Amino acid sequence: MPVHALPSPPPGRPPARDALADAPRRDPAFVARVFWLSLALVLLWPLGVATEFRPWVLWAPENRQVSADFVASFWPLVLDPEFLQLVARETWRTVAMATAGVTLALVLAVPLSLMAARVLSLSALSGRMARGPAVLRWAVRALLIVLRSVPELVWALVFVRVVGLGPTAGVLAIALTYGGMLGKVYAEILESGEGHATQTLLRNGSGRLQAFVYALLPGHAAELASYTVYRWECAIRSSVVLGFVGAGGLGQQLDNSMKMFNGGEVATLLLVFIALVALADRVSAWLRKALA
Amino acid sequence: MKHRPTPDAPAPLARAYPREAANPPWKLPPPLFDARCRACWFTAALLVLVVASFVSLDLDWQAFASLEAARSMGRFVAEFFPPDLSPAFVQKVAWAAWETLAMSALGTVLAAALGLALAVPASRLSPRDVAWLRSPTRWLLNVLRAIPELVWAALLLISAGLGPMAGTLALALHTSGVLGRLFAEALENAPAGPGDALRTQGVGPLRVFAYATLPQVLPQLMSYTLYRWENNIRAAAVMGVVGAGGLGQLLSFHMGLFHMHKTATLLGAMLLMVACVDALSFALRRVLTR
Numbered sequence: 001m002p003v004h005a006l007p008s009p010p011p012g013r014p015p016a017r018d019a020l021a022d023a024p025r026r027d028p029a030f031v032a033r034v035f036w037l038s039l040a041l042v043l044l045w046p047l048g049v050a051t052e053f054r055p056w057v058l059w060a061p062e063n064r065q066v067s068a069d070f071v072a073s074f075w076p077l078v079l080d081p082e083f084l085q086l087v088a089r090e091t092w093r094t095v096a097m098a099t100a101g102v103t104l105a106l107v108l109a110v111p112l113s114l115m116a117a118r119v120l121s122l123s124a125l126s127g128r129m130a131r132g133p134a135v136l137r138w139a140v141r142a143l144l145i146v147l148r149s150v151p152e153l154v155w156a157l158v159f160v161r162v163v164g165l166g167p168t169a170g171v172l173a174i175a176l177t178y179g180g181m182l183g184k185v186y187a188e189i190l191e192s193g194e195g196h197a198t199q200t201l202l203r204n205g206s207g208r209l210q211a212f213v214y215a216l217l218p219g220h221a222a223e224l225a226s227y228t229v230y231r232w233e234c235a236i237r238s239s240v241v242l243g244f245v246g247a248g249g250l251g252q253q254l255d256n257s258m259k260m261f262n263g264g265e266v267a268t269l270l271l272v273f274i275a276l277v278a279l280a281d282r283v284s285a286w287l288r289k290a291l292a
Numbered sequence: 293m294k295h296r297p298t299p300d301a302p303a304p305l306a307r308a309y310p311r312e313a314a315n316p317p318w319k320l321p322p323p324l325f326d327a328r329c330r331a332c333w334f335t336a337a338l339l340v341l342v343v344a345s346f347v348s349l350d351l352d353w354q355a356f357a358s359l360e361a362a363r364s365m366g367r368f369v370a371e372f373f374p375p376d377l378s379p380a381f382v383q384k385v386a387w388a389a390w391e392t393l394a395m396s397a398l399g400t401v402l403a404a405a406l407g408l409a410l411a412v413p414a415s416r417l418s419p420r421d422v423a424w425l426r427s428p429t430r431w432l433l434n435v436l437r438a439i440p441e442l443v444w445a446a447l448l449l450i451s452a453g454l455g456p457m458a459g460t461l462a463l464a465l466h467t468s469g470v471l472g473r474l475f476a477e478a479l480e481n482a483p484a485g486p487g488d489a490l491r492t493q494g495v496g497p498l499r500v501f502a503y504a505t506l507p508q509v510l511p512q513l514m515s516y517t518l519y520r521w522e523n524n525i526r527a528a529a530v531m532g533v534v535g536a537g538g539l540g541q542l543l544s545f546h547m548g549l550f551h552m553h554k555t556a557t558l559l560g561a562m563l564l565m566v567a568c569v570d571a572l573s574f575a576l577r578r579v580l581t582r
Contacts, residue, residue, distance in 0.1 A: 044401060050394035051456040051537070058451055067451035096345035103342050149566045153442075153530040153540075154559065157547060162365055168352040241442045244534055251443075258446055266447075270439065277438040290330075 073263025083265065086253070087272055094249035094276070097167050097242070098235035101174025102228070108147075108179030113186035116140040119195040119216065120208045141187070147180025156242045170247030174235050182231060189223050190216055226288040233284040240273060250276075372556035381554060385542065385561050392538035392565070395456050395531075396524040399463030404517045406464065407471030415476040417497070417505060418487065430476070436469025441527050445536040456537025463524050463531070474516045478509045522573045529562050539565070 027033070047053075057063060114120065116137050123130040129137075155173035163169055197215035202208070217224075243251020250273055257265035325332050354361065414429035444462035452458040486504040495503075532540025539562050546554040 044398065047394040047398040047401075050391050051398055051460045053398060053457050053460055055457075057453070057457070063451055063453070070450050093349065096349050099341055099345040100349055100351070103345070145570075149570060150563060151526060151530045151566070153533060154543075154562065157533065157544070158368075161547070162368055163352055163361070166352065167349045171349065171351060237440055241440050244442055244446065254443065255446065258450075261450075270443075273443075274435060274438045278434070 070261060070263055073261070074267035076264060077268045077271070078262070078264040079268065083268070087250075087269065090248075090250045090253045091272060091276060093167060094239050094243070094251075095236060097170045097239040097247070097249055098174065098232060101171045101239065102178055102182075102232045102235050104171065104175035105178035105182055105231075106228070108175060109182035109186055112140055112144060112179070112183040113190065114208075114212060116144065116183065116187040117190040117216075119191055119198050120202075120212060122202060122208065125199060125202055141184070144180045144183040144187075147176055148178075148184060149180070150177065152177040152238055153241065153245060156245050156247050160246050165246040165248075167248040169245075170239055170242040170249065173242060173247070174239060178231055178235060182228065185227055186224060189220050189227065193219060222291045226291045229284045229287045229291075233280045236280045237277060371552040372559075374553065375556035375560060376551075376553035377557065381557065385539070385557055388539045388542050388558075389561055389565055391456050392528045392532075392540075393525065395460045395463060395538055396521060396528040399460045399528070400467060400517060400521040400524050402460070402464035403467035403471050403520070404513070406468035407475050408513070410468065410472040411475035411479055412501065414472060415479040417479065417501065418484070418491065430473070433469045433472040433476075436465055437473065438469075439466065441466040441524075442531055442534060445531050446534045449535055454535045454537075454541075459528060459531045459536030459538060462536060463528060467520050467524060471516060471520055475509075475513055478512045478516070479505060482508045522569055525569050526566055529565060 058067070118124060118129070118137060121129050121133055121137075123133055152173045155176050156169050159169035159172045163172070195216075197219070198211045201211040201215050206214070239247070239249055240251040240254075243249040243253070244255050246252060250269060254266065254269045254273070257269060325336070410429055410433060413423075413425040414433060416423040416426060441459075441462050444465050445459050448458040448461050448465075452461060482505050486508065487500050490500045490504050528538050528540075530540045532538040532542070533544040535541060535544075539558060543555065543558045543562070546558060
């Protein structure tokens with residue numbers, strides 16, 4: 001790396017000493033850094049105990065042998081046509097589960113977010129919102145928060161018990177969790193920004209649905225659509241995970257192959273899954289750019 | 293005055309405004325599908341995708357839309373009550389909750405360290421930097437990120453055995469992919485001034501990184517890490533269903549044996565934990581952004 005020439009010292013003065021020579025040779029904050037680092041390690045100790053974190057177990061000879069065998073069996077990939085056909089079918093089921101789940105989530109989220117949005121309140125036009133509508137809005141909001149704070153895997157576990165193994169449980173799980181997420185964020189998006197056009201329409205006697213369609217929606221449509229697309233992408237990822245509890249799709253196939261220690265199938269499925277996630281990522285980025 | 297347009301012969305005028313955004317008011321609405329309109333194609337594709345999804349999934353509508361299903365759902369929920377609140381079991385649940393918290397915290401710390409170690413080769417720290425490792429490292433980060441925690445956990449069970457360590461490592465691997473990418477972006481977007489000043493004095497790349505680049509981005513890296521920790525607590529709570537420790541492992545164990553009262557306690561504990569994390573992070577964010 002070239003050292004730039006420092007400006008030559010003005011004549012008549014002793015040459016300025018090199019700034020680096022004056023600087024301390026060692027890190028001035030060295031002691032403090034060591035102290036904080038060791039404090040952090042001491043604090044991490046109980047966490048390590050609680051999680052039975054013993055990484056050397058991974059290198060124990062018998063474990064090393066098992067893992068090495070498993071990883072070695074990743075190659076060659078299983079590429080026989082029958083298995084590939086199965087993979088293609090399961091991949092489509094994964095995408096279909098995500099799409100159907102997000103569609104049902106929309107059915108849930110759109111009405112709830114309309115009920116929760118404060119901009120569409122008629123009584124709030126003249127000062128404070130009346131008590132009844134305010135309570136209703138809080139209730140809807142609480143419902144959305146409850147729906148979204150239950151992880152989809154827990155919903156899936158419950159629904160697998162009720163409706164049996166298969167994609168129905170996965171679709172319902174995605175629909176409920178994502179309904180909550182979409183509804184909450186939709187309401188927040190609708191309330192952000194200028195409410196002027198909406199209020200004008202409402203003051204002039206339009207209905208709330210009309211005010212939504214003609215004032216609120218045009219202003220926020222791009223944002224709403226791009227958030228939905230993003231959630232669809234997330235739903236594809238989580239529908240794979242749902243397969244592990246028996247909701248069908250790539251995840252279930254992956255679980256089966258792992259239980260049979262069939263490394264080649266696992267590797268093929270993982271590659272397909274990574275490709276699917278990358279594809280969904282691309283499609284969603286492209287769509288969001290087109291919408292912006 | 294011969295060519296005055298009349299409402300029933302609007303064609304010449306309509307042609308004068310070929311592709312205006314607004315429709316002239318006397319015209320009928322535009323056709324629903326126009327081959328030159330991208331949004332129409334997109335909407336059609338979306339409809340096809342949705343319909344194909346519902347048709348091909350052979351969803352079992354009767355299982356949850358019939359009276360009998362409602363009754364069985366009711367029975368199922370009723371079995372949950374009362375939740376098992378015996379002191380011994382509550383203690384067990386509390387320990388599992390602590391284990392979940394510890395898994396998420398340790399996993400996040402490991403992920404931050406690994407993510408930083410991967411973010412340095414994945415970013416171009418100065419315009420002179422050749423950064424030949426940049427795209428391979430980014431590929432690695434993408435792979436780490438693309439595989440969900442739960443799948444990592446299932447894979448790691450083979451070498452780490454059942455228990456929370458597999459979960460911790462799984463969280464660390466997935467999160468290091470996420471954090472590594474975010475860290476690399478942050479490092480590349482750091483203001484170049486201080487680093488350049490040191491570099492022109494002949495300071496080596498390691499010290500430029502440690503004393504100019506890192507201190508500038510450290511607050512941002514911390515906030516990314518905290519945000520991921522919040523996510524990881526939620527992920528750690530459910531990750532045990534494949535046997536990777538924490539609340540989830542207890543949940544899948546007791547649910548598998550149809551111990552419904554215990555399952556109810558566990559579900560309650562899980563929801564409580566998620567709600568606490570949500571509330572805490574909301575409050576913290578409020579305090580910090582004020």
